[in-house]
Amino acid sequence: MPVYQFYSPKGLLTESTKTQIAEEVTTMYCNATGALPSWVKVLFQELPEGDCYTGGKPTAQSLILGINRQGRDLESRRATLRQLSQIWTRATGQPEADLWISVTEVDHTNLMDAGLFIPEPGHEHEWFEENRARLAELGIAA
């Protein structure tokens, strides 16, 4: 919450690029929402040559397929898309013309992290208070 899956051409990303992207995406998301850093999941998947097509032709484009909780307002969601694009192009050198982003929204009742149900957007703070003991036990928050 969110999960961001980054699909990119084989060989584009070094280990340090992946770390940079994962760190920046996590900071961006937590600053915007007040979410726990541990909620931000980033997966990288390489696309072997010939396995990605745009407009019916093989391409070396990248895609970010995200999953996020329903309920964030339009301005926050658009700001997130813009920032994802900037983080990606800055870290990889790919032009933004080669990046596709989509974020699928799911109801917060369809999410579970570390055995806990996740609150709806805007109710993070009450939730942290209520789950403080369990989060400490899990080593997720102090």
Next chain:
Amino acid sequence: MPVYQFYSPKGLLTESTKTQIAEEVTTMYCNATGALPSWVKVLFQELPEGDCYTGGKPTAQSLILGINRQGRDLESRRATLRQLSQIWTRATGQPEADLWISVTEVDHTNLMDAGLFIPEPGHEHEWFEENRARLAELGIAA
């Protein structure tokens, strides 16, 4: 309907663990919904080291990303999340702190299985009656 994609660290799952998880998830889902077992799709994907991050740091966590029909009530959906978590932790030995689950809901009109449109939740039995001949022809149901 559902599709469950299990993402886990490279090497965590043996063939027999995969079979156990797929069997238990299928039984759990069919008992809860009356769905045909053949509707339950389970995919396993390994995450090579360094391709999965939590909170900006490389991690050996696992994720279950599901897709299911819209229209199941809150209690059933929560029970499914709890059971998915239990099946996973019991089969793999990973603590629940290392598991993330999300289920994306799609309208039943956006699903096709074996060339057939799938009914909305709660209308499985009428649907089986109506499609009995075709399902038998396909070898899916007697």
Next chain:
Amino acid sequence: MPVYQFYSPKGLLTESTKTQIAEEVTTMYCNATGALPSWVKVLFQELPEGDCYTGGKPTAQSLILGINRQGRDLESRRATLRQLSQIWTRATGQPEADLWISVTEVDHTNLMDAGLFIPEPGHEHEWFEENRARLAELGIAA
């Protein structure tokens, strides 16, 4: 918009089959919606033996997991599912009994292509006019 991810058994698809599928899916989608070909993304992913289960048993089935904009009418969406099934079975020789399709709908405000926000279904033409200069600059449309 759309993204179609094709999951199929290792070795089923040749390069020319992939190209054929990507071309036909792109033509089908653009004819139905007036979308730019460059909006149609097709990804292929192989499922190693033992990583895909149906009904709790290992299987050699295929899945098409799509992501599309919310707002297309029922008849268009059903026609798209039928055509995806036909394109796949014709190109691969797999029977339709071995194919599962789902399309997840996302609000158009959750999509970004080439740094641009995508219009809602039915507003493509105004959008092309408004973004003509930028699209030409990006080499996406004349």
